[in-house]
Amino acid sequence: xxxxxxxSEYLKRRYPPKExxxxxxxxxxxxxxxxxxxxxxxxxTPDFIRCNTLKIKPLELKKRxxxxxxxxxxxxxxxxxxxxxxxxxxxxxxxxxxxxxGYFYVQEISSMLPMFILQPKKGDFLLDLxxxxxxxxxxxxxxxxxxxxxxxxxxxxGRMGILCSNLERCGVSNTVVTRKEGVAFCNTIIKKTNFRxxxxxxxxxxxxxxTLRKSPKTFEMWNINMIxxxxxxxxxxxxxxxxxxxxxxxxxxxxxxxxxxxxxxxVDFLIKNFDIEIEAINLPLKFRKxxxxxDGENFDPQxxxxxxxxxxxNNSDGxxxxxxxxxxxxxxxxxxxxx
Numbered sequence: 133x134x135x136x137x138x139x140s141e142y143l144k145r146r147y148p149p150k151e152x153x154x155x156x157x158x159x160x161x162x163x164x165x166x167x168x169x170x171x172x173x174x175x176x177t178p179d180f181i182r183c184n185t186l187k188i189k190p191l192e193l194k195k196r197x198x199x200x201x202x203x204x205x206x207x208x209x210x211x212x213x214x215x216x217x218x219x220x221x222x223x224x225x226x227x228x229x230x231x232x233x234g235y236f237y238v239q240e241i242s243s244m245l246p247m248f249i250l251q252p253k254k255g256d257f258l259l260d261l262x263x264x265x266x267x268x269x270x271x272x273x274x275x276x277x278x279x280x281x282x283x284x285x286x287x288x289x290g291r292m293g294i295l296c297s298n299l300e301r302c303g304v305s306n307t308v309v310t311r312k313e314g315v316a317f318c319n320t321i322i323k324k325t326n327f328r329x330x331x332x333x334x335x336x337x338x339x340x341x342x343t344l345r346k347s348p349k350t351f352e353m354w355n356i357n358m359i360x361x362x363x364x365x366x367x368x369x370x371x372x373x374x375x376x377x378x379x380x381x382x383x384x385x386x387x388x389x390x391x392x393x394x395x396x397x398x399v400d401f402l403i404k405n406f407d408i409e410i411e412a413i414n415l416p417l418k419f420r421k422x423x424x425x426x427d428g429e430n431f432d433p434q435x436x437x438x439x440x441x442x443x444x445x446n447n448s449d450g451x452x453x454x455x456x457x458x459x460x461x462x463x464x465x466x467x468x469x470x471x
Contacts, residue, residue, distance in 0.1 A: 140174040147351035153341075160390065160423065161442065172444045173344040179225060181236040182244055182267075183213040185274045186303045188235045190215070196230060208416050213274075214244055234301040239267045241417075242342065242441060242451035246333055246384045247271045249413055249455050254279040256330045261314050261373055264291035266298035268333060273304040282307040283329075285317050318372035328378040336366040338389040342450025345443060363393040367401050371465060374406050377458045382411070386453040390440065392426040395452040399438055400431040407462040410434040411455040418445040422454070 149170060158166040183190040190212040194204050203219035206212050215236075217225060225231060225238055244267075252258050252272045260269045263284035272282055284299070284307050286292045292311055299307055310317065321327060339359050340350045370385050377383050385402075387394055399422070402408060413419075422438030424431045438454040 136175065143174045143348050147348040149351050150354055152356060153351075153354050157390070160392075161420075165444075168444045169442060172447075174348070175345060177240060177345045177443075177449060178447060179217040179220070180238070180240050180244075181215050181217060181225065182239045182271060183215065183236050184234055184270065184302050185213055186278060187233070188230075193230065193235055196235075197228075200228075210416055211244070211248060214241060232301070234303055237267060237270055237298070237302065239271070240346075240449050241446065242388065242449045243267050244271060245415065245417075245441075245451060245453050246335055246386045247275060248415060249453060250331055250333060250382060250384045252276050252280070252282075252331055256280040257327075258282045259329045259332045259373070259376070260284045261317070261332065261334050261369060262286070262336055263309075264288065264295040266295045266302075268335060269295070269307060270298055270302040270304055272333075273299075273302070273306055276306060278304065278306045280306060283310055284308070285310045285312060285314065287311065287313050314369045315372045318376050321376045328376055328381070330378055330381050332373050332377050332381070332383040333386070334370050334373050334383060335386045336369055336394075338362060338366065338387040338394050339391055340388060341390045342388040342441075342443070342452075345449060359391050359393050363391075363397065366394055367398050370398055370402060371405065374402060374408070374456075374458065375463060379458055379460055381458050383456045383458070384453060385456060386451065388449060388451055390442070390450050390452065392423050395440075395454075396422045396424070396426065396431050396435045396438060397429070399435050399454050399456075402456065403432045403434055405464045406458070407460040409457045409459055410437045411457050412437050413439055413453070413455055415439075417441065420445070 157169055183193045197204055202217055205216045207216055208214050230236055247268055252275050254276055258272055263269045264286040269282060269284045286295050296309055339362060344350050419439040419441055422435045424435050441451040443450050
């Protein structure tokens with residue numbers, strides 16, 4: 133059996149980072165900090181779960197799992213449903229009775245951030261535009277106590293099945309699942325209804341630079357052309373989502389990547405084309421400010437309010453998140469798509 137150190141060394145040999153990727157991370161955080169970044173990227177993340185409060189209270193779940201001999205901590209006083217597991221029974225966390233019953237969801241802390249920030253409440257009408265596998269949708273439903281309504285949209289049929297399975301397992305009853313490409317979904321709402329959402333989550337598909345600890349193959353797949361291509365898709369999704377948000381409503385734009393093209397540049401585009409405000413975020417975790425300049429391009433100063441989370445900051449995955457408030461229906465893009 134390999135030790136953690138042996139496993140880490142194997143991954144370094146099997147999935148070395150590409151030179152261009154190293155240079156970009158060094159540009160973002162400096163050479164010394166980049167060394168720490170790449171070192172932790174070859175280690176596994178801690179085991180995190182989120183208590184599903186639709187079915188059980190955090191303290192009760194903690195006691196049940198500790199009775200099996202699990203070692204559990206609740207590191208965030210503000211979010212008792214977030215738990216780390218440093219010891220559990222053989223067979224895997226996902227095979228436990230409590231997981232199969234939907235008492236908890238295996239979910240990394242970075243994945244919980246968008247809903248902790250968006251704070252959906254009873255009676256809200258919420259859209260999760262890219263919903264599968266359902267981690268954030270089920271989290272929202274729990275925070276809303278199954279009241280109000282959620283539209284969980286997913287384009288891929290296979291992933292849609294996973295989403296529906298997780299919603300059922302977690303006892304979610306306030307959610308409608310739709311299958312449509314994201315921009316097309318937004319355009320259908322615009323053209324056929326006057327309906328607007330109170331809150332929207334746009335957690336877009338991305339290049340996955342923040343998920344290297346879970347998926348070291350990302351080192352192999354990474355390339356700058358993919359980043360540029362997917363950034364256009366993300367911008368289109370975010371901009372068209374903004375059109376179906378209520379005045380005074382809030383939107384979270386998030387990715388599990390660290391590329392400014394996919395993150396701050398998208399937010400800057402929204403600022404330039406919509407009447408919005410980037411809101412400050414306060415969470416009990418270590419974050420870094422959004423970057424306001426990249427490759428000779430200067431972004432709006434508000435972009436600094438975005439949050440970047442690097443793996444070494446909280447022993448987690450990497451993540452980017454931004455909270456946006458819509459001030460009016462003013463839109464320089466008109467009714468057309470962005471690209």
